[in-house]
Amino acid sequence: MDLKDKLLSSFLAFEDKVNVNDPVHEIRSEAIKNFESKGFPTKKEEAWKYTSLNGLQKVDFSVFPKESGALEYKDIKKYFLHEIDTYKIVFIDGVYSSYLSETTHDGVDVCLMSSALNKPEYKQIIELYFNKVASKDESLTTLNTAFSKEGAYVYIPKSKAPRKPIQILHLATGNEASLMLQPRNLIIAEQNAEVQIIERHQSLTENEVFTNSVTEIFAGKDAHVDYYKIQNDNAEASLIDNTYISQKDNSIVRVHTFSFGGKLIRNNLNYYQNGEHIDSTLKGVTILGEKQHVDHYTLVHHAQPNCESHQDYKGIFGGRSTGVFNGKIIVDKIAQKTNAFQQNNNILISDKAEVNTKPQLEIFADDVRCSHGCTIGQLDEEALFYLQSRGIPKKEASGLLMYAFANNVLESVRIPELKTRINKIIANKLGVRIGFDL
Amino acid sequence: MAYTEEELKKELETKEYEYGFYTDIESDTLPKGLNEDIVIAISKKKGEPQWMTDWRLDAFRIWKDMEEPEWPNVTYEKPDFQNISYYSAPNKKPKYNSLDEVDPELLETFKKLGISIDEQKKLAGVAVDIVMDSVSVATTFKKTLAEKGIIFCSISEAIQEHPELVKKYLGTVVPKKDNFYAALNSAVFSDGSFCYIPKGVRCPMELSTYFRINEAGTGQFERTLVIADEESYVSYLEGCTAPMRDENQLHAAVVELIAMDDAEIKYSTVQNWFPGDKNGKGGVFNFVTKRGLCEKNAKISWTQVETGSAVTWKYPSCVLKGNNSIGEFYSIAVTNNFQQADTGTKMIHLGKNTKSTIISKGISAGKSQNSYRGLVKVNSRAENARNFSQCDSLLMGNECGAHTFPYIEASNKSAQIEHEATTSKIGEDQIFYCNQRGIDTEKAIALIVNGFSKEVLNKLPMEFAVEAQKLLEISLEGSVG
Known part of the structure; x- marks a missing residue:
């Protein structure tokens, strides 16, 4: 049985564990239908030209992990940014670990997706935001939506800011020979709110892990969101990170992606600008060796006038690693006075390493300044x-x-x-x- | 009185295709449709040897199983391949010795186009192999060329007289199964040009061919093969205008260039097929496969000025096979009204120390869409490959689009690749600056566009540069940024 069939049949088992009468479940059912018709993307699709998921589909991933053993903080301390005080949301094999975490409801909500989905007091917010910016037809996103149940939930009300940064840590213990995880995060920063988030996926053994994560970020007017992704996993961990960002007027959202390790990493980073004077910043450092593969697939959609976007991705590739950068900037007809910059620089340090890059511009407005630069060199x-x-x-x-x-x-x-x-x-x-x- | 934006727009919109006229010459046309019998009939009509017929049939069988590509960033009504006549030739096809023998009506056509043959013969020093409706009707300067051992003739003639060369090289750079339109062309190509420059010879003149589509409902399938033997040099010009037509016309040409060790080929194109009227009606579909192969120390340089066609879809490419070979691509693509262009190049670096340069200038006005799509690929064995790409887009008006899709694939650590792209409009301050100095807005735009395109225009041979500048003016004057 291949992974797609397995996931489809697992969905029936999954339905036993969640409230199927919940409106959210309608979204899930719709999503699984889409995944069923689309299946996993193949290299024939333009967006997946340089990244193959064939290898992953052959692995017999366990979709519902067994209860995992407890972990001692001292063993995993090094994966935290422990030098400073932070809120922590920690998952072990996809299951929330309360004793490693530090959440809050003090003015801001830093808690779990599962409680946000189930508790009535969050109902309104979930209705307003859940699955509102995530793609409804991209197959991996819909696969995640179908199984969405757990993840981080961060809600910052108007003009608030949490006292300290938030860390989201996903640990895989290796209790299973091969494990598939599908965390679902929802980050909302209301008007004039501010938040800093650090996200990390870490596998503790050499057992195979496949994470298909979806994060939705909403930045209200004048809000400021900083999101840092640290991808420094071991050689058997694969990650598909789908991040969707919706921004309103004057907001700033910066996503930094640091890709240093992992077997296969695909970052789908999508920005949708729904207001004026927005600043979107996307930055990344990629340093790879061995047979690692990282694919950055970014989209910035300028839909309103007077906005800016800044992209800067740097990559160093050694061993037999392959790096892919696919940056797309779309400027709608009404998005006049857009300033969009995109920069991608790569260094190849090995004869066997490979870089494929495709910086795209699709521009429908005339009064814009858009440029991209791309280099490969030594x-x-x-x-x-x-x-x-x-x-x-x-x-x-x-x-x-x-x-x-x-x-x-x-x-x-x-x-x-x-x-x-x-x-x-x-x-x-x-x-x-x-x-x-x- | 000031020239307002509205007036400019109006003038641009009403500027009808200047070269739109139709020559009434009886043609020898095959029935519409495409099947093996038609392919055999084309081959028979041209009196081709059996190997050529087999080659065409093979291509046809490959084409039958292929699907029309969907990936270009253009939308158009797909041509009905069974509703096209695949062969049409002017019915009188004697070999002319002097201009007096040429059909006077044909001469009249050329006069309207401004390419008087005798004038060119005497003054320009250009040997013109005029292709009118797919069959070569006039070849000049053949004698001068023959003295040098240069073969410059129609491809049909080459199949008859130089079968060893054609057999050896035809389809080696663009194989029959390369793509949908290349396969179609291989099956049904009607005529085209053939050029062979012997070892060590520097072709003394610019070789040029004028293409014209001139028969309602006739697709034009040109096949060009240019072979530059070791240490030779040739500059080849190709230019075209087509008469006005309501129905969409399909143009699917294949151009193959072979530059052997130390040879150099310069291939320049000015393309001005009928772009459709201001409502986007009619116009030529230009789906062309152009590719050159560079052996050791060889150089191929593509220069193109694309102003015509309703839909353009072409990527003149260089396969840099030999060590130290050089590929160049200089392009200006202008789109206006409802035109769509998806054009660019491919530079495939296979040999060591290979270099390529890509300069692409896109200008979009009206409701047109202009895309640059290019590939730079450095193979793992291509040590010290070097590429520089620059694609700039200029937008005029807020209803057009400019898109860039560069693909860069490097698998050698010594590769050095740079890509830059910018998109902007003509600055109001730039126009203001010109106005202030007494240059009216229209002239200012022409000036700025000319400057924007200069890097490419400079690469054109003299004869073409003038024509190209005229074309830019016709295509763009009146567009206000």
């Missing part, structure tokens, strides 16, 4: 020589140059401890010891 020989001539060994010198190449993406990271952490991971990845802190 380290500057002269810069290398300069460093070497000053007594820095070649390996360190090239590490230093790559570090500098990737580093400027970090400028817009607003949590200093996170910046330091990412810096360390980058330095570690590149095998350089930086004798200074940034």
